[in-house]
Amino acid sequence: MRTTDKQPRTSPLVPDAVAREISRHDWDSLTCGCGRPAGHLVDTLWDAAEGHPAAFHALEGHAFHTGRLRAPAPAVCGALMAVWSAGPPRQATREALLWALLRLLGTEDDGTSHEAGLYGQCAAHIRAGLPGLRRSTGAPGSVSAAYVEGILRLLDLSD
Known part of the structure; x- marks a missing residue:
């Protein structure tokens, strides 16, 4: 059964916009970094959207691995930016999300950044959410601020 054919998942912790972003992808048509169809990432993304910091770290080996992006990376990044736009409530969740975004930008694929x-x-997903990232960096010197600065540097947007 394809992920898109399953009954939609719901959670009171996940805003509708995030649920729509996760469900709009045909995850099973993507080959995950682990070699399986990427449908199993849906549960991880729901866990991330519900605010579980470990879920963001669990994307390693699937969306990115050994310095390289994998096929589900753009869809995962879109889902992560939807989570960011919804405003992750806890500091640990925000930091884990920013870590994942930084990891996605710190890897490479067969082409160039252009x-x-x-x-x-x-x-492109991250650039679209830059105003929200810049507004929510946290206190200067904080982990969140350092991650946002790293993201801006990788996008060649740091001051």
Whole structure:
């Protein structure tokens, strides 16, 4: 059964916009970084959207691995940015989400950052959410602020 054919998942902790972003992808048509169809990432993304910091770290080996982006990376990045836009409530969740975004930008694909390859698609998702990232950096010197600064640097947008 394809992920898109399953009954939609719901959670009172996940805003509708995040649920729509996760469900709009045909995850099973993507080959995950672990070699299986990426449908199993849906549960991880729901856990992330519900605010579980470990879920963001669990994306390693699936959306990115050993310095390279994998096929589900753009869809994962879109879902992560939807979570960010919804405003992750806890500091640990925000930090884990920013860590995952930084990891996505700190990897590479077959093209360059100027092509619409995996990296370019991820960068486009993150650029679209930059106003929210800049507003929510946290206190200067905080982990969140350092992650946002790293994201801006990788996008060549730091001051």
